[in-house]
Amino acid sequence: MADHFTIAVVCTGNICRSPIGEVVIRDAIADAGLTGQVRVFSAGTGDWHLGEDADHRALSVLTEKGHHLTDHRARRFAAADFAVADLVLALDQSHVDTLLRLAPDPVAQEKVRLLRSFDPDREDDEVADPYYGDRRDFEISYAEILAAAPGVVAHVRERLA
DSSP, rough: SSEEEEEEEEEEESSHHHHHHHHHHHHHHHHHTTTEEEEEEEESSOTTTTTOOOOOOHHHHHHHOOOOOOSSOOOBBBBBGGTOOOOESSSHHHHHHHHHHHHHHHHHHHTTTEEEGGGOOOOOOSSOOOTSSHHHHHHHHHHHHHHHHHHHHHHHHHHOO
């Protein structure tokens, strides 16, 4: 492992769910006192929004909840990202499928997990895409991601031990 444990949060276009996940997980890592040991970034499986800021509804929900996302520019997850990421958190099954196809080897494939798999009380394994919805859909995505964050932190603690 490199000098940091690195988490990648991946959704479709890297403007809605994964930026929310990046910030929520980064803040949970900071609250756990692990900032110096863990890095978090986000990316998308597609190239539709490359270079764009996060969706204004995602930014609004994050700000309202006390989080800050600055200097975000949507990017696409590349096969080379598996070399730096220790954990790749997909937001839905389509992302898992894409990431598994992109992974260069079985070791890389083992890094891919559904984010909600870290929420023991989940009713579903996926965070639904809020893009075509309204602000309430973004609030639901935020809540689902937030519920999984403690499990992600616990997993990282185990891996760092």
